[in-house]
Amino acid sequence: MTQFVLIKTPLADAESLSTRIWELPGILGIEELPADGSLIFRPDLAHHFVRFDGRQQFDDWLRTEEFRRGDHILLKVYHTGELPDGFEVIARGTVEPEDYLAKMREQHHGRQIGPFWVGPPWEKPGQLPVIIEPGTAFGLGDHPTTQMCLELLSGHPRRVLDFGAGSGILSIAAAKLWPDCELTLVEIDRQCWPNIEHNFTLNGLPVPPIYEQVPAGAFDLVLANIYLEILKSVLTINAPHFIISGLLGAEQLAALSTGAFQVVRQLQREEWFALELRRC
Numbered sequence: 392m393t394q395f396v397l398i399k400t401p402l403a404d405a406e407s408l409s410t411r412i413w414e415l416p417g418i419l420g421i422e423e424l425p426a427d428g429s430l431i432f433r434p435d436l437a438h439h440f441v442r443f444d445g446r447q448q449f450d451d452w453l454r455t456e457e458f459r460r461g462d463h464i465l466l467k468v469y470h471t472g473e474l475p476d477g478f479e480v481i482a483r484g485t486v487e488p489e490d491y492l493a494k495m496r497e498q499h500h501g502r503q504i505g506p507f508w509v510g511p512p513w514e515k516p517g518q519l520p521v522i523i524e525p526g527t528a529f530g531l532g533d534h535p536t537t538q539m540c541l542e543l544l545s546g547h548p549r550r551v552l553d554f555g556a557g558s559g560i561l562s563i564a565a566a567k568l569w570p571d572c573e574l575t576l577v578e579i580d581r582q583c584w585p586n587i588e589h590n591f592t593l594n595g596l597p598v599p600p601i602y603e604q605v606p607a608g609a610f611d612l613v614l615a616n617i618y619l620e621i622l623k624s625v626l627t628i629n630a631p632h633f634i635i636s637g638l639l640g641a642e643q644l645a646a647l648s649t650g651a652f653q654v655v656r657q658l659q660r661e662e663w664f665a666l667e668l669r670r671c
C-alpha cells in the first residue's frame with residue numbers, strides 16, 4: 392500500500408512547498424487538488440481523516456469561505472515512510488499503488504518540448520522522441536523547470552553530467568541530440584534508479600553509469616534541475632558549461648552567485664528561472 396497525506400497550503404506557497412516536499416526521501420508523487428469541493432471523499436478511507444467525522448463535515452469544510460475564494464489548495468502527497476513534522480496535514484490514508492500509477496499514466500501525454508517529443512511508451516512518438524514511463528521519479532516533462540532545460544540544450548558536448556537525474560529525462564534527451572556523448576548520471580534517491588534504467592532501455596539507449604555523488608573527473612556540460620542550495624554547489628563542478636533550472640522567483644535568481652560565469656541565456660516560465668552559463 393502507498394500512503395498519502397493531504398496538506399493544506401495558501402495557493403501562493405504551493406509551488407515552493409511542492410518543491411521542498413519533492414526533495415524529501417520517499418516521495419512518490421504530488422497531486423494538486425483545487426480546494427473547491429471537487430475532491431472526492433472516500434468513505435472507505437473515512438477513518439483516516441483526522442479532522443472530520445464523516446462526509447458532511449468534510450464537504451462543509453471544503454465549501455468554507457477560505458476555499459471558495461480559491462486562495463488555498465490541497466496537495467495530495469504520495470509517500471513511503473514518514474514525513475517530517477511542519478506541514479498542515481489535514482488527512483492521511485493509503486491507496487493501492489496501482490491506483491496512483493494508473494492516475495499518473497492517465498495524465499501523461501506526449502508533447503513537443505523544444506526539438507523533442509516527450510511522451511509515454513504507449514503513444515506514437517514524434518521527432519527526436521524522449522520516451523518516459525511514468526514511475527516514481529520526477530521528470531515526466533510536465534514541469535516548467537524540466538521543459539526549460541530541454542529547450543536550452545545546445546552545443547556539442549562530449550562528457551555530459553546529469554545532476555539530479557530523476558527519471559533520466561534530460562540525459563536521454565542529450566543522448567538523442569548528441570549520440571556520441573558520454574553520459575554520467577547522479578541521483579541521490581536510489582528509488583529513481585530502476586526508472587532511469589527502464590527509460591534508457593525504452594529509448595533503445597545503453598544505460599549509463601549512475602552515482603549517488605559526483606564521481607571524480609571533468610565534464611563538458613552539467614545539467615541540473617534542482618533547488619538553489621544544491622545549485623550553488625553544482626556550480627563548483629569541474630566544467631565550463633552549465634544548464635541549470637529550479638530557481639523560484641527573482642530572489643533566488645539573485646541569490647545564485649554567477650559572477651564567474653557569462654549568462655548565455657536566461658528563460659523564465661511562470662515563476663521559475665533557468666540559465667545557460669559559461670565559465671569565464
Ligand SMILES: C[S@@+](CC[C@H](N)C(=O)[O-])C[C@H]1O[C@@H](n2cnc3c(N)ncnc32)[C@H](O)[C@@H]1O
Binds near residue numbers: 529530532558579
Ligand atoms: C527536480 S528533480 C529533476 C529531475 C529531472 N532532472 C528533471 O529535470 O525533470 C531533482 C532530482 O534531484 C535529486 N536530488 C536531490 N538532491 C540531490 C543531491 N544532493 N544529489 C543528487 N541528486 C539529488 C532528487 O532526488 C530529484 O530526483
